[in-house]
Amino acid sequence: MVAGYIAIRQGKTGDALPLLTAGLEALRDSDPQNLFGLCAAMAFYAAAGAGLPEAERFRADFKAWGQHSTHLLAAQANSFFDAGLELLNADGSGVEALHQNADDAAKENATYLELHALELALGLGDTSRLDRFCETAAATEGEWAQALAEYGRALKFGGAARYLSAGEKLQAATAYHLAAKAYGLALAAPDRGQTKELSAVARAGLAHCNEELGQGSEETQNESVVPKLTKREWDIVNLAVQGLSDRQIADTLLISVRTVEGHLYRCYSKLGITGRDELAGAAAVAQGASSTG
Structure with missing residues (x-):
């Protein structure tokens, strides 16, 4: 029982x-x-x-x-x-x-x-x-109760960051059904676009909770899981995160600058970000999701 x-x-x-x-x-x-x-x-x-x-x-x-x-x-x-x-x-x-x-x-x-x-x-x-x-x-007292408190405050005050924080605490407390709701609210919040990394984290969290709840279908996975990058895309992303310019990446991988630019553009789109300044955080989330998936 x-x-x-x-x-x-x-x-x-x-x-x-x-x-x-x-x-x-x-x-x-x-x-x-x-x-x-x-x-x-x-x-x-x-x-x-x-x-x-x-x-x-x-x-x-x-x-x-x-x-x-x-x-x-x-x-x-x-x-x-x-x-x-x-x-x-x-x-x-x-x-x-x-x-x-x-x-x-x-x-x-x-x-x-x-x-x-x-x-x-x-x-x-x-x-x-x-x-x-x-x-x-x-x-x-207890992790479950404190996660509920965070969820309640998020429902009361709103905001993508609050919903995301509640989702993370609820997920840690294994309250997956409520965590999924919190992540979903984070993705639907009007201010979710202020940081693309937030959306990536929320999608990864939602995907994990849906999997725990047995609700992971191909459709929900496509919507929720941080998309996988190809090996070449990861090579370029890792070099970009290290601070190399497009020209330096091209010289390192023996490809053209235009190819590097095209790959980076696709990576930004897959990760839900707009530029290099967000790349390190989004890449870390994607790597974490792929390693635990």
Whole structure:
């Protein structure tokens, strides 16, 4: 079940569901830690998000559970279940229940449970508690919570650089679904053109997250991954980064200056930059993406 919980947190609901289903069957036979309810709620949430008919079975499992668990587990389970209801019904009642869960947690100074409910509500498109989400995330310990705080601030204030920073922190915290959203917002931000390197980093990050989430198709790869340069193009780029002029590069590689200029122009286009002053950063990003791909 733990693997299923991690997959949910990473946004990998497709991977989570079979893990949680197997966990439920095992917990039917033996559940000394009273984890059945949380497992059923997460399975319901994952199935509802995917629009699968199994959601009704997991709903029944959760209802039959009877809340026999610790407060921490029960509170997490209730929020997952309420989020699942909103995914199924889309009538606002699930979001309202999540707000109530957050209020209940706040009364107990349970910041993690409060953030859990608010994060699920935000994931459903609710931004009515964005200020509170930012404050709660900032007050909660851990890499995941701090990445959420950065994401909340980016949503609140906007700006390509903020979205990119949030994407990087969320990716480091393995919250790939939210990281992908942040990178996408960075690429769509009106000020994204202020630095071409930002767009290259965001595209590479988005491609990595899509791959983690199992959403990497040929089309998305063409749109998201930093394009690969040919060996000759890399030879020219590396010499240009070292400070050689077009003439010096031509003499080193025994080609014409016009050929060098043509290759550099294509490299600028592939890397999404406009000139040599941006080449070093964009080349480093492209090399990093190709070495980890």
